Amino acid sequence: MTSAVARRTEGDFRPRRLRRKIFGAVFGLTCFIATSIGVVVLLIMIRSIVVQLSDVPILEFLYKLTHRFGSIDPERSGYKAGIWGTVWLLTLVIFLAIPVGVGAAVFLEEYPVPNRLRRFIQTNIANLAGVPSIVYGILGLALFARAFGFKRLALGPTLWTGSLTLGLLVLPVIVITTQEALRTVPASLRQGALALGASRWQVIRDHVLPCALPGIMTGTILAISRAIGETAPLLMVGAAASIPLVPRSPFDRYSALPVEIYHYAKEADPGFKPVASGGILILLAILFLMNSAAIVLRNRRGASSRS
Amino acid sequence: MTNKTEPETNRSAWSGPSRLRSAQGAVTALVLFGCALITIVTTFLILGVLGGETISFFRVSKIGLIEFFSGTEIDFKSARPRFGLPPLIWGTFVIAVGASLVALPIGLLSAIFLSEYAPERLRRVLKPTLELLAGIPTIVYGYLALTVITPWLQSVLAPLGIRVEQFNAFSGCVVVGIMIVPLVSSLSEDVLSAAPRSLREAGYALGATKFEVATRIVLPASFSGVAASFILAISRAIGETMAVVLAAGSLAQIKLNPFTSIETMTAYIVAVTNGEASYGSPEYLSLFAVGITLFFMTLCLNMLSGAVIRRYREATP
Numbered sequence: 250m251t252s253a254v255a256r257r258t259e260g261d262f263r264p265r266r267l268r269r270k271i272f273g274a275v276f277g278l279t280c281f282i283a284t285s286i287g288v289v290v291l292l293i294m295i296r297s298i299v300v301q302l303s304d305v306p307i308l309e310f311l312y313k314l315t316h317r318f319g320s321i322d323p324e325r326s327g328y329k330a331g332i333w334g335t336v337w338l339l340t341l342v343i344f345l346a347i348p349v350g351v352g353a354a355v356f357l358e359e360y361p362v363p364n365r366l367r368r369f370i371q372t373n374i375a376n377l378a379g380v381p382s383i384v385y386g387i388l389g390l391a392l393f394a395r396a397f398g399f400k401r402l403a404l405g406p407t408l409w410t411g412s413l414t415l416g417l418l419v420l421p422v423i424v425i426t427t428q429e430a431l432r433t434v435p436a437s438l439r440q441g442a443l444a445l446g447a448s449r450w451q452v453i454r455d456h457v458l459p460c461a462l463p464g465i466m467t468g469t470i471l472a473i474s475r476a477i478g479e480t481a482p483l484l485m486v487g488a489a490a491s492i493p494l495v496p497r498s499p500f501d502r503y504s505a506l507p508v509e510i511y512h513y514a515k516e517a518d519p520g521f522k523p524v525a526s527g528g529i530l531i532l533l534a535i536l537f538l539m540n541s542a543a544i545v546l547r548n549r550r551g552a553s554s555r556s
Numbered sequence: 557m558t559n560k561t562e563p564e565t566n567r568s569a570w571s572g573p574s575r576l577r578s579a580q581g582a583v584t585a586l587v588l589f590g591c592a593l594i595t596i597v598t599t600f601l602i603l604g605v606l607g608g609e610t611i612s613f614f615r616v617s618k619i620g621l622i623e624f625f626s627g628t629e630i631d632f633k634s635a636r637p638r639f640g641l642p643p644l645i646w647g648t649f650v651i652a653v654g655a656s657l658v659a660l661p662i663g664l665l666s667a668i669f670l671s672e673y674a675p676e677r678l679r680r681v682l683k684p685t686l687e688l689l690a691g692i693p694t695i696v697y698g699y700l701a702l703t704v705i706t707p708w709l710q711s712v713l714a715p716l717g718i719r720v721e722q723f724n725a726f727s728g729c730v731v732v733g734i735m736i737v738p739l740v741s742s743l744s745e746d747v748l749s750a751a752p753r754s755l756r757e758a759g760y761a762l763g764a765t766k767f768e769v770a771t772r773i774v775l776p777a778s779f780s781g782v783a784a785s786f787i788l789a790i791s792r793a794i795g796e797t798m799a800v801v802l803a804a805g806s807l808a809q810i811k812l813n814p815f816t817s818i819e820t821m822t823a824y825i826v827a828v829t830n831g832e833a834s835y836g837s838p839e840y841l842s843l844f845a846v847g848i849t850l851f852f853m854t855l856c857l858n859m860l861s862g863a864v865i866r867r868y869r870e871a872t873p
Contacts, residue, residue, distance in 0.1 A: 264763075273767035280669030283662045284682060287689050287737045294700040301703075352591030360585060374595050379788070379858035380851065381795025383822050384602060386829075387847045391605045395835060417598055424595065448577055450584045471691065478693025481797035481822070485829050507695045507798075514699050514802060522703065529696055540691055544684050 295533070298526045305523070307530075314527045319491025319509060323520035326491075328528055331509035333495040334408070334488070335477060338505060341412030342419065342476055347469055349416075350423030351458075357424075358431040359453050378421040386485030389414030394486050406487030408499040414482050419472045426468025430461040463546055470543040474536050480507040506532055606851060609844035617838035624845070630808050630824075632839040639842055641849065643808035647818035648794055648853075650725050651732055651804065654814070655793040658733025660786055663740025667782075670741065671748035672770040683742070690738040698802030701731035706803070713815070723805025723817040731803050732796050736789045743788065747781030747868075748774055780868040784861040791857035795850065797822040821850045 302310060317327025353374075357367060393410040396402035404410045434457050442452040458465075489504045490512040496503045510532065513525040614621070617637045627640020670679055705727045710720045720726075751774045759769040775782070805817035806827040819827070825843045833839040 269765050269768070273765045276767045276771075277669070277673050280665045280673055283665035284669045284674075284741070286662055286666075287734060288685060290734055291689065291692070291700075294704045297704050298700075349591045349594055352588045353595055356585075356588035356592045360588065370592050370596060373599050375862065376855060376858060377595060377599060379791060379854060380602065381797070381822065381854055383795070383797045383825055384606075384847055384851050387825065387844060388598075388602050388605055390829070391609060391844070392601060398835065420595060420598070448581050450581050471687075474691055478691075478695065480693065480695045481826060484826055487829075507693060510699070511695055511798065511802070514695075514702060525699060526703070529699055532693065533696065536691060536693070537688070540688050544687075 295530075298529060301526055302523055302530075310523070311527055311531060314524065314531065318493045319504070319512075320493075323516075323518060323524055326513065326521065326524045328506055328509055328531065330489075330492045330495060330504045331506040331528075332531070334411075334492075334503035335506045337408050337496050337499070337503060338412050338415060338483075339473060339477065341408060341499060342415050342473065345412060346416040346419050346423055346472075350420050350469075351427050351465060353420075354424045354427035354431060355453055355458075358428055359449070359457065374421045374424050378425060382418055382479055383481040383485065385414055385418040386482030388417070389482060389486040404500075406489065406502055408496055408501060408503045410486045411483055411488055411503060411505070412499070414486050415476045415479060418479065418482060419476045422472040422475065423469055426472065427461075427465050430464025430468060431457065433464060434460045463549070467543045467547045470539055470546070474539040474543070477539075478507055478532065478536060480505075480511055483508050484511065506535075602851065606844050606848040609841055610848050613838065613841035613845045616836070616841055619838075628810065632833075632837070632842075637838045639838075639845075641846070643810050644819060644821045644824050644846060645849075646810045647725075647804070647808065647820040647823070648850075650814070650818055651728050651796070651800055651820055652790050652793045654725065654729025655732035655736060655796075656786070656790055658730055659736045659740050659789055659793075662733075663737045663785075663789070664744055664782065666737070666741040667744035667748055668770050668775070670745045672766065672774065683745075686738040686742050690742070692735075693798075694735060694796060695798040695802070697731045697735045698799035701727040701799065701803035705730055709815070718815060720815040721805075721817050723803065723807070724815045725804050725818045726814040728800050728804030728818070729814070731799050732793050735796070735799060736792050739792060740785055740789045743785035744782045747778045747785065750781070751777045778868070780864050784865040784868065787857050787861040787864065791854045791861070794857070795822065795854050796820075797826060801826050821846050825850075 299307065314327040315332055316329055317325055318329050319331075320326045353370075356362065357370060362370075389410060391397060393404050393413050394406060396404070404413075438456050438460060439452050442456045443449075447455070483505050488508040489502055491509060492502055492504045494501075506528065510525055510528040513521045513528060516525075613619075614624075617639065619627075619637065619639050623638070623640060625641055627638060628642055629638045629640055630643065631638045670682060674682060702722075706720065706722060706724065709724070709726065713720050755773050755777055756769050759773045764773070800820050801823045804820065804823065806819045806823040807817040808819040808824065809816070811818075824846055828839060828843045831839070833843075
């Protein structure tokens with residue numbers, strides 16, 4: 250009985266090895282193409298932008314763009330206000346969001362938080378990280394810019410409004426990445442310091458935070474670079490389309506680089522096309538530098554902790 | 557003898573942490589708790605602002621819930637304002653489905669490549685590259701759709717007699733799809749490479765090829781994790797704003813032709829803020845009603861994805 254079954258399956262068994270091998274190779278190649286498609290498509294598209302600009306010396310053109318304000322004449326338009334606005338926003342977001350984000354992460358990781366509270370805060374942060382950026386824009390509009398209609402408290406379309414909105418937007422990301430960095434700090438370090446009589450705060454300040462610093466910085470740079478490119482929330486809270494001055498205080502009106510790009514891109518006049526393309530290249534260059542810094546920082550840390 | 561008494565004297569000399577130190581500890585704990593509290597306050601503010609203004613939208617505009625969910629017109633210029641969500645939902649739906657058609661297969665294939673085929677060195681280059689791609693601002697993608705994809709579509713389809721509008725749903729889908737590929741592939745890759753090695757080795761021992769191991773063993777084993785990453789990507793596509801505004805435009809209409817303009821919920825919100833809707837007017841308030849719909853849609857998808865991944869983690873030891 251068993252031998253009959255065995256004979257039958259043996260007869261049915263066709264390895265078809267060659268066919269399977271070829272099919273597998275084709276599939277592997279498809280997977281490789283799929284992986285490279287994102288990079289390739291992006292490079293092709295960026296190349297087509299650069300080609301549009303090829304009749305002017307490109308670095309000189311970009312340099313000029315950074316020194317001109319917005320104007321109705323494309324020949325004299327640029328991103329001076331936007332770049333300075335973005336620098337202001339960035340600085341304010343760094344001072345607003347990083348202390349709060351790191352503080353929240355330290356609280357969740359280093360303090361004996363009741364389990365239910367911890368899970369509640371954690372779930373909440375995870376959900377906040379998934380909220381579309383435009384919803385933060387609506388929040389910023391109603392809360393900071395208009396203050397529910399209380400004229401006294403309303404900040405209007407100022408840098409404070411923009412940076413508070415962006416700060417809330419990047420906060421969950423900063424908390425999550427900081428928590429991850431804190432978790433990589435070995436428990437023995439804390440135990441050693443505690444055993445020598447350091448208080449909990451001393452352990453955090455003198456040992457845990459310095460040890461986790463590279464990780465925190467990597468995550469924070471990535472979060473901040475995300476904030477630079479954010480356009481929708483700034484449009485909502487009233488970043489100016491173009492403004493012929495550089496803001497001098499956080500209570501000034503402002504524009505931001507991506508917001509200006511958006512308005513140039515929407516212009517019907519084809520003369521604005523090189524201006525918008527140039528803006529895209531400036532934005533990409535800034536982000537590329539920041540992201541590379543973050544990746545280098547992380548790889549250095551990985552190498553040093555392994556050795 | 558002295559050895560035994562020394563600890564005794566030391567203990568009595570130390571009278572616990574100084575008052576300054578314990579006060580410092582209490583204050584820092586309180587401040588840090590405040591930081592954590594801000595995240596919770598943010599959630600309640602979002603809910604409060606969106607909910608409150610949505611209620612006043614229904615009160616001010618006198619639009620009923622039935623019209624809100626079934627009307628097909630958006631008109632605040634006429635004497636009696638009209639507002640219906642379906643055209644916006646349709647636009648969002650088109651973008652979500654179209655972007656998924658682009659992103660899910662490509663993302664999954666590249667995740668399989670990264671976890672099963674790529675040698676370690678290539679992987680170490682590709683993963684940061686994916687992160688870099690994920691960090692590109694959406695306005696860049698929108699601009700590329702407007703200046704590269706749409707003109708290309710127009711030049712290809714014009715000889716066939718198909719008119720492609722300057723703002724069209726097709727470009728929007730393609731560009732949002734390309735945008736969320738890095739998200740799908742890096743999340744799916746994490747799940748696929750977490751599949752236990754023993755499963756793969758059992759497959760190889762039975763004579764399976766790499767393709768068979770990847771698609772018939774690893775993929776089914778990590779199916780729910782992959783599904784979670786898909787859901788998250790769809791949620792991202794729904795919440796996407798700038799790429800959609802620049803690629804697909806803002807003309808609220810329900811048309812099956814993918815080469816005409818559509819308007820997503822996010823694009824509507826941007827269009828209202830760019831317009832001259834005055835504070836407190838029905839048009840201004842309508843953006844909160846659309847915002848809360850968007851908020852709950854993405855929240856549900858994110859929570860669904862979280863629940864799926866949690867079940868997956870419990871199922872795999």
